[in-house]
Amino acid sequence: MTAALTVGKERRGIPVLLGGEHSITTPAVDALQAHLRNQSPDEPAPIGLIQIDAHADLRDTYDGSPHSHACIARRVHGDLKIPLLQIGVRSLSPEEVIYRAAWPAGSDRPILHHDAATIVPGQVTAITLPEDFPRHAYLTIDVDGLDSSIIPATGTPVPGGLSWYQTLSILESLSMQTSIDAFDVVELAPMQGMHGCNYTAADLTYRVMGILARSTIR
Helix, strand or coil: CHHHHCCCCCCCCCCEEECCCHHHHHHHHHHHHHHHHHHCCCCCCCEEEEEECCECCCCCCECCECCCHHHHHHHHHHHCCCCEEEECCCECCHHHHHHHHCCCCCCCCCEEEECHHHHCCCCCCCCCCCCCCCCEEEEEEEHHHECCCCCCCECCCCCCCECHHHHHHHHHHHHCCCEEEEEEEECECCCCCCHHHHHHHHHHHHHHHHHHHHCCCC
């Protein structure tokens, strides 16, 4: 991660991680935070996590493991002490509802959320970050955050997700408010004969790269 962050003429590369399993996010966030803390040791929580996902991923354990794909937001928030912005969530367990409610806006590491039930029918295309949101962020995109009609090839598809242009527009708005220093695209589960899903995930990655390249917040 550190090597990727320091490539290029200005030594400000943006690492891109591609994965099936969402658990790759936690160590990547940890590495980015460590890198930024080395650069700004007086800043106690230099990054936030922006998460596009159908699921909150706030379970403490799932199938007996604290490192499951269903636990990544809990590990980032609870273990790494990083505030969250969740977008497009539409599937939560009772445990996750309780945990999320314990960290409202204004707390020292809030879990902010713009759930699908609100932003999809409302056709929301821009999200405004609170003033105290960290000035650096890691972005994780679980492809099931988009509506399952767009990318059905994922392990746990849920109907009612974000549309294609809505997703890109929201990310464009966020990229102009905080420096997104690394991102991943995860949970693609290729299906035989459905090559379009693979292309769509690749195109999503490519478009996010373009959004971040255009951003003036670095």
